[in-house]
Amino acid sequence: MNGHDKEELELDLFISLVKRVYDYDFNEYRRASIKRRIKHLVVQNNLEHISELIPRVLYQEDFRQHLLQCVSVTVTEMFRDPWVFRTLRDEVMPALTILPKIHIWHAGCATGEEVYSMAIILKECGLLEHTTIHATDFNEASLDIARRGEYPLENIKQHTKNYIAAGGTSSFADYYSVNGKWAVLDSALKKNIAFYHHDLAVDPSFGKMNMIICRNVLIYFQKNLQERVFELFNSSLTTNSFLVLGDKESTEFSVLAKIFTNISSSSKIYRRT
Amino acid sequence: MMGDYEAVVIGVSAGGFSALTELLPLIPANFPLAIAIVQHRNDDRDNYLCQHLDKHCQIPVSEASFNGQLSPGHIYLAPANYHLLIETDRLFSLSVEPAVHYSIPSIDVLFESAADAYAEKLIGIVLTGANDDGSLGLKKIRARGGLAIVEDPRSAEVCTMPQSAIEIAGADHILPLAEIAGFLTGMPHE
Numbered sequence: 001m002n003g004h005d006k007e008e009l010e011l012d013l014f015i016s017l018v019k020r021v022y023d024y025d026f027n028e029y030r031r032a033s034i035k036r037r038i039k040h041l042v043v044q045n046n047l048e049h050i051s052e053l054i055p056r057v058l059y060q061e062d063f064r065q066h067l068l069q070c071v072s073v074t075v076t077e078m079f080r081d082p083w084v085f086r087t088l089r090d091e092v093m094p095a096l097t098i099l100p101k102i103h104i105w106h107a108g109c110a111t112g113e114e115v116y117s118m119a120i121i122l123k124e125c126g127l128l129e130h131t132t133i134h135a136t137d138f139n140e141a142s143l144d145i146a147r148r149g150e151y152p153l154e155n156i157k158q159h160t161k162n163y164i165a166a167g168g169t170s171s172f173a174d175y176y177s178v179n180g181k182w183a184v185l186d187s188a189l190k191k192n193i194a195f196y197h198h199d200l201a202v203d204p205s206f207g208k209m210n211m212i213i214c215r216n217v218l219i220y221f222q223k224n225l226q227e228r229v230f231e232l233f234n235s236s237l238t239t240n241s242f243l244v245l246g247d248k249e250s251t252e253f254s255v256l257a258k259i260f261t262n263i264s265s266s267s268k269i270y271r272r273t
Numbered sequence: 274m275m276g277d278y279e280a281v282v283i284g285v286s287a288g289g290f291s292a293l294t295e296l297l298p299l300i301p302a303n304f305p306l307a308i309a310i311v312q313h314r315n316d317d318r319d320n321y322l323c324q325h326l327d328k329h330c331q332i333p334v335s336e337a338s339f340n341g342q343l344s345p346g347h348i349y350l351a352p353a354n355y356h357l358l359i360e361t362d363r364l365f366s367l368s369v370e371p372a373v374h375y376s377i378p379s380i381d382v383l384f385e386s387a388a389d390a391y392a393e394k395l396i397g398i399v400l401t402g403a404n405d406d407g408s409l410g411l412k413k414i415r416a417r418g419g420l421a422i423v424e425d426p427r428s429a430e431v432c433t434m435p436q437s438a439i440e441i442a443g444a445d446h447i448l449p450l451a452e453i454a455g456f457l458t459g460m461p462h463e
Contacts (some may be wrong), residue, residue, distance in 0.1 A: 002391070004417060030366040032358040032386040037370070058365045074369050075377075185361075219339050219355075248352055248367050253340045 010050035011035055017057050020062050026071070028201055028225040034071065041070045055182040065141055072139045074216065076156060078113045079162035081247055084215075084267040086167045087268050091263060092242055093125040096210060102131040105209045105236065107200060107229075108217035109135040112146025113159075117166070118173075118213065119189040124169050128192055134200035134207070149185040156183050163196060184246040200229050212237060216246035223253065230254040234272070275460040278420070279394040280304050280343060280359075282387045284380030284410065286313040286402025288430030293326060296400075297348060299454030302331040306396070307343040309359065309387065311351045313402070317416045318333045323350050333351055351378035358386035374406040385408020393418030397440075398453065400424045402434025412440035422456070425449045 001009075013028045015034075026034050042050055056063040079085045096102050109115050115135040122128040137143050151159070152237075156176070163172040176183040198206070200217065211232050218226050233243060234256050244262055245251070245268040251260045260270035285292055289312045299309035300308070311396060314322065320336055327334035337349040343363045351357035356378050360367040366386075384397055384407060397414035399407045401424060415421050421444045426432035428449035439447065448456055 004392070030358070030360060032360050032366050032389065033356075033368045033370070036358070036368075036382070036386070036390070073371065075371055076369075216369050219369075223340065246369075248339050248355055250339060 007050060011038065014038065014050050014053055016058070017054055018067070021057050022067075022267050023202075024068075024199075024216045025201060028222050029071075029220050030222060033220055037071045037073070041067065044070065044202075068139045069141055071111070072137075072142065072254070074110050076110055076113050077162060078151075078159035079117045079166040079168075080215075081267075082113060084163045084167035084244070084247065085121060085162075086165070087264045087267045087269055088118070088244070089121050089125065089167050092211065092269065093121065093127060095240075095242075096127060097125070099210060100130065102127060102211075103134045103207060103209045104131060105207075105212045106133055106135040107198070107212060107214040109137050109146060109195070110139070110142045111151075112142075112149065112195070113151065114213070114215065115146060115193060115195075116149060116185050116189055117163075119193060120163070120168070122192075123165070123189065128189075131192055133193045134209075135193055135195045137195075138197065138199040138201075140197060143195050143197065147190075149187075149190055150179070150182045151185070153178060153181050159183075171225055200232065201225055205232055207236065208238050209236050209241060210238055211242040211244065213244040214246075215244065216249070218248060218249045227254060230256045234259060239273065241272045243272055244268065245270070274373065275305060276393065278306055280387065280391050281347075281396045281398065281457070282359075282414075283308065283310040283398045283400065284384065284402070284407035284434075285400040286376075286380075286404060286406065286434055288401035289313070290322065291425070291430065292400045293322075294329065295450060296454055297326055297334070297459075298329045298331065298463040300332055300348070300362050301458055302346075303406045304332055304346050304458065307345050307363075308348045309337060309349065309351070309365075309383060310358065311357060311378045311383045312362070313376050313378070313380075313406070314353055319421045320352075320431070326350070337367075339365070339367050341365045347436070351383065353378075356382040358382060360386070361390045374404055375405050376404070380388055385413050388413040388417040388419060391417075391419065395419035396422065396457070397449065398422045398424075399435055399438040400450065400458065401429040401431050404434060405430045405437035407434060408437045408441035411438050411444075415442055415445075418419035420445050420447060422446045422453060422454065 160172040334348040356368040425443040
């Protein structure tokens with residue numbers, strides 16, 4: 001058996017063990033990226049082989065969190081892909097104004113930057129007061145960061161640039177105060193956001209939404225899991241609601257494709273009929 | 274022999290626009306392998322590079338897409354701001370993991386996943402560039418039995434990347450840019 005075959009076998013063993021012990025099924029994830037992340041974890045722990053992670057799963061108390069942290073690492077920023085937020089502001093917000101109460105589900109919100117971006121847009125459109133944003137992720141450590149709403153000050157320049165490109169109508173500096181090396185977001189933005197744990201791979205729908213945002217999450221899933229998530233979203237959306245995906249994601253491979261109509265040439269914003 | 278291979282992966286950075294514009298239009302319409310390319314670039318949401326190359330190439334050029342399958346005789350470019358990976362079942366995957374060598378997409382990420390997927394049926398090519406992305410990926414391609422081609426640093430617009438690839442991975446062939454297409458198409462078909 002050559003090195004590559006051994007590595008693949010070790011990965012299979014590790015994935016089955018993680019399923020048995022933690023009940024996370026990484027077989028539902030794209031293999032090439034999950035392998036990359038897990039090999040990264042091996043290096044991070046000064047180990048040589050994936051199989052050396054096996055005792056950690058079995059005997060190391062905090063390894064579950066450590067694993068999730070490594071596997072779900074993403075790069076995000078406030079108003080990431082500002083043109084998407086611009087379209088949300090210009091095209092979607094006017095359609096929401098007629099609703100007495102707005103429910104938005106931000107699925108896979110990671111460390112929360114885009115959740116607060118949405119809250120700022122809602123505020124500037126006069127909609128935040130009667131909106132609830134349900135922001136969920138399967139990684140508790142990310143949710144803790146999201147709940148705090150404190151981000152490294154060094155990133156503020158980029159956030160501000162994005163905010164302006166997204167059509168912000170105020171001054172971005174109005175939304176944070178500085179505490180040492182941290183930009184602390186205005187707590188008024190948090191009032192209408194509920195952060196909680198939800199795993200798209202296993203957890204059910206929890207209410208009817210007027211908009212679901214799930215960006216750059218489906219790219220990591222195998223087609224079966226993508227389909228599960230589309231069904232979950234479909235059953236969680238009201239008629240005439242909105243679905244926002246990452247710029248390189250699409251509903252086109254789903255059996256539900258015809259229910260979703262892309263309303264924007266530049267972004268993956270869909271109307272659910 | 275051409276029949277021994279299934280795909281070509283190309284990594285290119287600084288100087289890549291000219292290099293790809295010179296190389297890719299020479300690939301003939303009947304080219305039997307899939308080609309996947311990481312070109313480091315700044316945000317390019319209008320996808321200008323793709324349109325430009327598609328216009329000038331004899332085989333179709335498109336952005337690699339989520340859930341997309343690699344087809345022979347087709348050139349795929351990694352989208353700006355996403356890592357591009359190839360799965361064992363010849364599907365593309367995209368990822369927004371942190372940058373590697375300050376780059377997203379990263380050449381190493383594409384090369385390493387492609388080496389896993391294709392083993393000895395893969396040709397890896399490192400062209401002009403100003404950093405060392407691609408060197409480790411090319412090393413892995415060679416370790417898996419694939420073929421490594423590196424642009425001759427003397428002909429490269431920026432020689433750092435090919436030089437690094439030669440030092441770290443070594444190469445089966447070091448060729449001036451102008452000879453790479455000819456080498457690929459000149460391989461006997463059977």
